[in-house]
Amino acid sequence: MQKSLHIDANKCTGCLQCEMACSYENHGVFNISKSRIKVFNFEHAGRKVPYTCTQCSEAWCMTACPVDAIRIDAGTGAKAVHEDICVGCKVCTIACPFGTVNYIAETGKVQKCDLCGGEPACADACPTGAITYVDADWTGLDKMRAWAGKTDTQPRATA
Amino acid sequence: MAWNRKLLRVDLSKGTCKAEPLNMEWAQEYLGQRGLATKYFVEEVDPKVDPLAPENKLIMTTGPLTGTVASTGGRYSVVTKGALTGAIACSNSGGYFGAELKFSGWDMIIFEGKSPKPVYLSIEDDKVELRDASHLWGKTVFQTEEIIKSSHQDPQIRVSSIGRSGENGVLFACVVNDLHRAAGRSGVGTVMGSKNLKAVAVRGKSGSGGALKDAKGFMAATKAAKKVLADNAVTGQGLPKYGTQVLMNVINEMGALPTRNHRDVQFEDARKISGEAMHEKRPTDGKTHLVTNAACFGCTIACGRISRIDETHFSVVNKPQYWGASGGLEYEAAWALGAANGVGDLEALQYVNVLCNEDGFDPITFGATIAAAMELYDLGILTKEQIGLEAPFGSAQALVELAQMTAQGIGFGKELGMGSARLCAKYGRPELSMGVKKQEFPAYDSRGIQGMGLGYATSNRGACHLRAYTVASEVLGIPVKTDPLVTEGKADLVKAFQDATSVFDSAGVCAFTTFAWSLADLQPQLDTACEGDWTMEKLALLGERIWNMERLFNNAAGFTAKDDDLPPRLKTEAAKTGPAKGLVNGIDKMRPEYYKARGWTPEGVPTKETLDRLGL
Numbered sequence: 001m002q003k004s005l006h007i008d009a010n011k012c013t014g015c016l017q018c019e020m021a022c023s024y025e026n027h028g029v030f031n032i033s034k035s036r037i038k039v040f041n042f043e044h045a046g047r048k049v050p051y052t053c054t055q056c057s058e059a060w061c062m063t064a065c066p067v068d069a070i071r072i073d074a075g076t077g078a079k080a081v082h083e084d085i086c087v088g089c090k091v092c093t094i095a096c097p098f099g100t101v102n103y104i105a106e107t108g109k110v111q112k113c114d115l116c117g118g119e120p121a122c123a124d125a126c127p128t129g130a131i132t133y134v135d136a137d138w139t140g141l142d143k144m145r146a147w148a149g150k151t152d153t154q155p156r157a158t159a
Numbered sequence: 160m161a162w163n164r165k166l167l168r169v170d171l172s173k174g175t176c177k178a179e180p181l182n183m184e185w186a187q188e189y190l191g192q193r194g195l196a197t198k199y200f201v202e203e204v205d206p207k208v209d210p211l212a213p214e215n216k217l218i219m220t221t222g223p224l225t226g227t228v229a230s231t232g233g234r235y236s237v238v239t240k241g242a243l244t245g246a247i248a249c250s251n252s253g254g255y256f257g258a259e260l261k262f263s264g265w266d267m268i269i270f271e272g273k274s275p276k277p278v279y280l281s282i283e284d285d286k287v288e289l290r291d292a293s294h295l296w297g298k299t300v301f302q303t304e305e306i307i308k309s310s311h312q313d314p315q316i317r318v319s320s321i322g323r324s325g326e327n328g329v330l331f332a333c334v335v336n337d338l339h340r341a342a343g344r345s346g347v348g349t350v351m352g353s354k355n356l357k358a359v360a361v362r363g364k365s366g367s368g369g370a371l372k373d374a375k376g377f378m379a380a381t382k383a384a385k386k387v388l389a390d391n392a393v394t395g396q397g398l399p400k401y402g403t404q405v406l407m408n409v410i411n412e413m414g415a416l417p418t419r420n421h422r423d424v425q426f427e428d429a430r431k432i433s434g435e436a437m438h439e440k441r442p443t444d445g446k447t448h449l450v451t452n453a454a455c456f457g458c459t460i461a462c463g464r465i466s467r468i469d470e471t472h473f474s475v476v477n478k479p480q481y482w483g484a485s486g487g488l489e490y491e492a493a494w495a496l497g498a499a500n501g502v503g504d505l506e507a508l509q510y511v512n513v514l515c516n517e518d519g520f521d522p523i524t525f526g527a528t529i530a531a532a533m534e535l536y537d538l539g540i541l542t543k544e545q546i547g548l549e550a551p552f553g554s555a556q557a558l559v560e561l562a563q564m565t566a567q568g569i570g571f572g573k574e575l576g577m578g579s580a581r582l583c584a585k586y587g588r589p590e591l592s593m594g595v596k597k598q599e600f601p602a603y604d605s606r607g608i609q610g611m612g613l614g615y616a617t618s619n620r621g622a623c624h625l626r627a628y629t630v631a632s633e634v635l636g637i638p639v640k641t642d643p644l645v646t647e648g649k650a651d652l653v654k655a656f657q658d659a660t661s662v663f664d665s666a667g668v669c670a671f672t673t674f675a676w677s678l679a680d681l682q683p684q685l686d687t688a689c690e691g692d693w694t695m696e697k698l699a700l701l702g703e704r705i706w707n708m709e710r711l712f713n714n715a716a717g718f719t720a721k722d723d724d725l726p727p728r729l730k731t732e733a734a735k736t737g738p739a740k741g742l743v744n745g746i747d748k749m750r751p752e753y754y755k756a757r758g759w760t761p762e763g764v765p766t767k768e769t770l771d772r773l774g775l
Binding site: 013014015016017020021023024027028029030031032033034043044045046047048125127128 | 226227228230255258262315338362363364365366367369385389399450451452453454455456457458459461463465467483484485
């Protein structure tokens with residue numbers, strides 16, 4: 001089963017455990033400035049929203065890369081950056097409509113979410129279930145279930 | 160790594176910034192944050208120093224778990240000699256600033272001297288400089304953060320600053336970070352203002368945790384500890400849903416909710432200002448006061464409240480800048496601004512709470528000072544002419560206007576800015592100030608919760624609930640239930656809480672974890688993160704060492720056993736209603752028992768044996 005990250009911003013408290021988990025998984029340090037997932041705080045609305053790569057089917061970052069450094073991981077379906085091939089030209093950061101591929105000056109390469117090879121550290125670290133890793137074809141299942149539970153709640157005549 | 164092993168020394172008089180290695184021998188004896196920074200402070204500062212003199216120092220400090228995946232590992236503290244109290248001060252704050260400071264590669268910043276003109280400190284990892292802040296002086300906390308982020312063109316900067324109250328010499332000014340988290344008590348922001356230091360702006364790109372003692376063990380230990388928090392009814396359910404405001408109705412039922420300057424112990428409108436009320440839909444706009452809960456950095460509890468004021472409320476009419484969501488109300492502020500002066504208007508309390516954040520002053524001391532002023536008004540000692548308005552108990556209008564005057568430093572707001580002890584003394588009724596060591600009580604009446612009276616009286620930073628939160632035991636049964644109405648056993652209880660809390664405050668985690676965690680839950684996290692052998696015994700001794708170190712400083716500053724006392728009201732005027740009806744606080748019985756349990760003389764001085772045992 002293909003899985004994908006699923007984000008429910010209403011559950012996010014802004015603790016940034018996901019950002020620390022991401023940086024630790026990929027860089028071996030707790031360093032949110034290197035996280036591939038970011039939590040945005042919309043102060044006046046009282047909203048916190050985690051945001052990261054959605055692994056587009058038609059991935060423009062991948063199409064744009066002139067050296068073929070971004071490739072589909074066969075196991076997870078993630079569009080993963082191959083650091084040994086990446087030349088740091090940043091064309092992918094321009095191509096991505098969502099801003100989720102970013103350049104790291106320290107390494108001279110770009111980085112983006114690669115689903116941690118199928119065990120995303122951010123989802124594991126999230127204490128509230130705001131970030132989950134679910135069936136890619138059914139990311140709406142929980143929402144559907146919630147709405148389904150609200151239908152037909154009028155008392156009905158029994159036969 | 161747990162520690163960055165590096166501190167930044169900023170001489171504001173000379174305008175210099177210098178890196179120093181962290182004293183790792185002291186780190187083994189005092190851990191970090193509160194303990195380690197206080198060790199630096201007592202070694203470097205004359206206890207007799209005037210808190211507002213350039214010779215006083217101010218330390219911003221993180222703990223070894225700050226900026227790690229340990230739950231609540233985002234705390235930092237401000238250590239100085241308190242402007243309000245003249246005692247050792249250590250005010251602890253959450254938000255994101257502490258972790259960012261750690262990520263920038265520093266463990267602490269020691270500020271000394273006084274800048275000839277307003278400055279702010281800018282930190283981007285090793286790039287550190289004092290910058291002119293003349294354009295920030297006179298600005299609020301909210302404006303300061305916005306201007307700094309915009310001028311640096313970096314929205315990811317974290318800012319800790321003072322508001323106008325800290326500039327104006329309000330003696331209970333806070334240092335506020337991330338808009339609504341604060342190192343709140345004892346006037347640490349006043350000291351910062353006296354040094355012409357407006358703000359600290361940090362961007363940390365180095366990160367932490369690269370050289371943990373046992374990285375795998377640390378990840379496992381922090382994961383296990385998070386599960387303890389999630390499975391606990393208080394930290395897993397009560398605090399996320401209601402915040403600390405879960406306590407309002409509980410403490411009122413116990414007859415321990417100080418009301419109208421401690422004249423009463425139960426507030427008839429407690430329900431209206433409770434956590435439950437924040438969940439109810441308003442008749443005016445059909446919305447709930449509470450928008451969402453929120454976490455500080457790394458926190459898996461998320462007790463923080465984000466609320467929205469009713470746009471039709473008199474306090475914010477024609478003030479759209481206050482219509483958005485903002486921090487609050489937490490229990491202590493809701494009590495101090497509400498029950499303490501008999502105001503049952505939730506919207507007014509939130510507005511004043513936002514003012515406290517916006518201009519950086521402590522809502523506990525401020526609310527309690529209003530309560531004292533209202534009692535002076537009630538007694539006819541203060542008049543409408545002196546105050547500038549009518550100020551009877553229960554007046555939301557008076558609360559709102561006086562808060563605005565205090566924030567802006569105008570009119571009677573200047574007198575309120577002294578705090579209740581100096582205000583009551585000025586008008587000839589010092590006994591009406593409800594506090595200890597010139598710092599006002601928080602939200603628990605010690606006639607209904609006896610142990611808190613001893614905790615307040617002996618707290619090293621003046622009256623405070625966070626030094627020995629015996630409410631946990633006396634009300635919630637954590638770790639064991641004790642009878643709140645008796646004095647027996649409270650000396651040992653208070654000592655145990657004080658010592659354990661000293662360790663938590665030195666580690667980089669939040670005191671609220673202790674609803675679920677004991678030292679045994681913290682120990683494996685420290686032991687896997689920090690170099691050295693961190694046994695339970697070592698930590699217990701370390702907590703006691705920190706407590707006694709603070710005590711020695713206060714004694715040298717001129718405090719004596721006489722200062723470990725409660726106002727006469729709590730010792731002579733019995734609670735009028737509730738379970739504690741007829742009771743006063745038994746401080747005079749508990750104090751000698753406590754000194755004995757501490758290994759101090761009857762005069763409250765640590766004996767030589769005690770000091771030797773603690774390595775002091």
